[in-house]
Amino acid sequence: MKTEPDVCSFADIMAAPRRTTSWEGVRNYQARNFMRDQFRVGDIALIYHSSTDVPGIAGIAKVVRAAYPDPSALDKKSEYFDPASAKAGESRWVMVDVQGISAVPSGVLSLADIRGEKKLASMLVLQRGQRLSIQPVSQSEWNVLQQMLGG
DNA sequence: GCCAACGTTGGC
DNA sequence: GCCAACGTTGGC
Numbered sequence: 199m200k201t202e203p204d205v206c207s208f209a210d211i212m213a214a215p216r217r218t219t220s221w222e223g224v225r226n227y228q229a230r231n232f233m234r235d236q237f238r239v240g241d242i243a244l245i246y247h248s249s250t251d252v253p254g255i256a257g258i259a260k261v262v263r264a265a266y267p268d269p270s271a272l273d274k275k276s277e278y279f280d281p282a283s284a285k286a287g288e289s290r291w292v293m294v295d296v297q298g299i300s301a302v303p304s305g306v307l308s309l310a311d312i313r314g315e316k317k318l319a320s321m322l323v324l325q326r327g328q329r330l331s332i333q334p335v336s337q338s339e340w341n342v343l344q345q346m347l348g349g
Numbered sequence: 350g351c352c353a354a355c356g357t358t359g360g361c
Numbered sequence: 362g363c364c365a366a367c368g369t370t371g372g373c
Contacts, residue, residue, distance in 0.1 A: 226356075249371055309372080327354040329370050
């Protein structure tokens, strides 16, 4: 799950009540559908910092609430306000709640580190033009990442 | 700040 | 339903 640390960093998640935050503001259908159709309570999520000095995985979280309507789409004061949702009278977007588990010990497992590991060459985050803010990670990729994170 | 890549919008 | 124009993403 990508986030800009200036907006919501992994540290922000860890500092939130119950270390839990709602993943509001996803406004891309493919990313929404991943949350709606694939996310289950208990699933592990990698929190990735984008648009920052050292982009990469900053921490591990887990899904503690499955997809439900994202009310920010109906909030005119929100930067995530969606006129089409407001017109329809209900949010077309969903969010999940995630709870921080642990930060990456070194601070970040950088994109460069990920790119340097041949076993991770299949990761979507490395693919050219891949901008999706929610990306699936395979079990084998996760196994390698866990090794790199010291188990 | 650049710019490639991609998604969305809207006129036709 | 095509597709040009526009907006956004995000590494570099």
